[in-house]
Amino acid sequence: MDRLLQLLSENSEFTNSQLAAMLGITEEEVVNQIEKYRSDGIILGNRALINWDKVPNSGITAIIELKVTPKPDTGFDEIAQKVMMFDEVESVYLMAADAYDLLVMVKGESMHDVAMFVSKRLSTLESVISTATHFLLQRYKDGGVAFDKEDVDRRSLIL
Amino acid sequence: MIDYSQILNKNITEVKPSGIRKFFDIAAEMKNVISLSVGEPDFSTPWHVREEGIKSLQDGKTWYSPNRGFTELRTEICKYFKRKFNVNYDQASEVLVTVGGSEAIDLCIRTIISSGDEVLIPQPSFVCYEPMTIMANGKPVIIETKIENSFRLTAEELESHITDKTKLLILPFPNNPTGAVMRKEHLEEIAEIVKKHNIIVLSDEIYSELTYGGEQHISIASIDGMRERTIVVNGFSKSYAMTGWRLGYALGPKPLIDAMTKLHQFAIMSAPTTAQYAAIEALKNGDSDIDKMREQYDIRRRFIVDNFRSMGLDCFEPEGAFYIFPCIKSTGLTSDEFCTQLIKTHQVAVVPGSAFGDCGEGFIRVSYSYSLKHITEALRRIKLFVDELKK
Numbered sequence A: 001m002d003r004l005l006q007l008l009s010e011n012s013e014f015t016n017s018q019l020a021a022m023l024g025i026t027e028e029e030v031v032n033q034i035e036k037y038r039s040d041g042i043i044l045g046n047r048a049l050i051n052w053d054k055v056p057n058s059g060i061t062a063i064i065e066l067k068v069t070p071k072p073d074t075g076f077d078e079i080a081q082k083v084m085m086f087d088e089v090e091s092v093y094l095m096a097a098d099a100y101d102l103l104v105m106v107k108g109e110s111m112h113d114v115a116m117f118v119s120k121r122l123s124t125l126e127s128v129i130s131t132a133t134h135f136l137l138q139r140y141k142d143g144g145v146a147f148d149k150e151d152v153d154r155r156s157l158i159l
Numbered sequence B: 001m002i003d004y005s006q007i008l009n010k011n012i013t014e015v016k017p018s019g020i021r022k023f024f025d026i027a028a029e030m031k032n033v034i035s036l037s038v039g040e041p042d043f044s045t046p047w048h049v050r051e052e053g054i055k056s057l058q059d060g061k062t063w064y065s066p067n068r069g070f071t072e073l074r075t076e077i078c079k080y081f082k083r084k085f086n087v088n089y090d091q092a093s094e095v096l097v098t099v100g101g102s103e104a105i106d107l108c109i110r111t112i113i114s115s116g117d118e119v120l121i122p123q124p125s126f127v128c129y130e131p132m133t134i135m136a137n138g139k140p141v142i143i144e145t146k147i148e149n150s151f152r153l154t155a156e157e158l159e160s161h162i163t164d165k166t167k168l169l170i171l172p173f174p175n176n177p178t179g180a181v182m183r184k185e186h187l188e189e190i191a192e193i194v195k196k197h198n199i200i201v202l203s204d205e206i207y208s209e210l211t212y213g214g215e216q217h218i219s220i221a222s223i224d225g226m227r228e229r230t231i232v233v234n235g236f237s238k239s240y241a242m243t244g245w246r247l248g249y250a251l252g253p254k255p256l257i258d259a260m261t262k263l264h265q266f267a268i269m270s271a272p273t274t275a276q277y278a279a280i281e282a283l284k285n286g287d288s289d290i291d292k293m294r295e296q297y298d299i300r301r302r303f304i305v306d307n308f309r310s311m312g313l314d315c316f317e318p319e320g321a322f323y324i325f326p327c328i329k330s331t332g333l334t335s336d337e338f339c340t341q342l343i344k345t346h347q348v349a350v351v352p353g354s355a356f357g358d359c360g361e362g363f364i365r366v367s368y369s370y371s372l373k374h375i376t377e378a379l380r381r382i383k384l385f386v387d388e389l390k391k
Helices: A003-010 A016-023 A027-039 A077-084 A111-122 B010-014 B019-029 B047-058 B071-085 B100-112 B129-135 B155-160 B184-196 B254-267 B273-285 B287-310 B335-346 B372-390
Strands: A060-068 A089-094 A102-108 A128-135 B095-098 B118-123 B139-144 B166-171 B200-204 B230-235 B248-251 B364-367
Touching: A003 A016, A003 A027, A003 B287, A016 A027, A016 B287, A060 A111, A077 A089, A077 A102, A102 A111, A111 A128, B010 B129, B019 B335, B047 B273, B071 B095, B071 B248, B071 B273, B095 B100, B095 B254, B100 B129, B100 B166, B100 B200, B100 B230, B100 B248, B100 B254, B118 B129, B129 B139, B139 B155, B155 B184, B166 B184, B230 B254, B248 B254, B287 B372, B335 B364, B335 B372
Parallel strands: B118 B139, B118 B166, B166 B200, B200 B230
Antiparallel strands: A060 A102, A060 A128, A089 A102, B095 B248, B230 B248
């Protein structure tokens, strides 16, 4: 995997000169490469990684399995496009799974809120055959980052 | 009252305590200390390796192993060594599994060295060779490697220290603390001298998986005519992040391995069983783990070298292990003063180069076996310290 992307995915706050030192390339090369990633749509932006579980009243997340009927020409794309238009929808994935096709992550203020969204908005979409809703209780690890893990060096000082 | 000084073996009295220890004691007493001083990976053992250890315990495999280690492990070690370093060893007679690489070093020195035999020890180097030689009634002969030779051992330096009592050369590369490596051409020069004077080599290759810049480690055992006069020491600690499992091994000609096994079976019996099951998994399926960790170390290595140079401290470009060895002579402080003041005023622990031999004076050992976040903060503090010294 590209080492520059790897570093940026771990910490987007590294400066260009730090990245250049780490990779053994010039700062100019770093700048150009990042610019290229942006223009190619590979780097889409930089955002803070937030542990929402620690934020009061930050709502609830549900994971919804959608079974749908693909369209002859557009396959799953058309229905996926429709699903992702909703502001409540955080992520949409097409899955290789037995029981469903699209995995949708939805954020709402309450369970009721989410339930209403699923029953009134998602289930009623044309080509949706069935839905199964699962509520997320706690995030232990997200985006490769373990949450609430103590950052303590347990190595002994020996020799 | 017993006078214990009369009871102790005079050799142990002669052995100086490790110079690293002192700084760890200071660090232990202070708050908010950030350390760049440890000599082990910050990674945990890869999960699939840990799982095999756990599984062996669940299966109740809690007995001693054979003295030399499990046959499957010895077989995997031989396959690994052939795959990586292109030297063939016989699993039945030329491998001994030990409690860390350290035990293998001790066994090798004690089985080869008789009273008065001279052991050549290049320094700066890991702290154990000299004490172990003294305990074996041998005479340590220090060869000081030089920064202008990239801290490599040269043929001239080697030959000028050889006497008719020289029996063993310790070859600690990739080197802790300097990060120096010996490339093939350097080893060939050393091999010529060693063969000419009929010396045995103890090649401590514990950092063999951690070399940077594309070129892989070369074992001196792979050089023409050297296999028959070399004991290779290696292990799982640094390459697979398995320090706490305490598992290493020695490879060498049957008569030497047999003699080491004799001592090992009386002193230790056998290496830890659980660790051996985990190590089999590491050797079978762990090559990619090593590659991933090496890549991380390499990023940190470039970063930390670049930062020290920006501070105005000369820094030799290390090509192996996970330490840098910057020169701090320009600050006007001794290694000891530099490290003591750094920890007391800015709470960063590094190790004075003098802990690795007198010739390490004027240098410090900085470990980059830490996360980039941790290294960044430590470097920020070191820069403040160095800037204040310049005022």
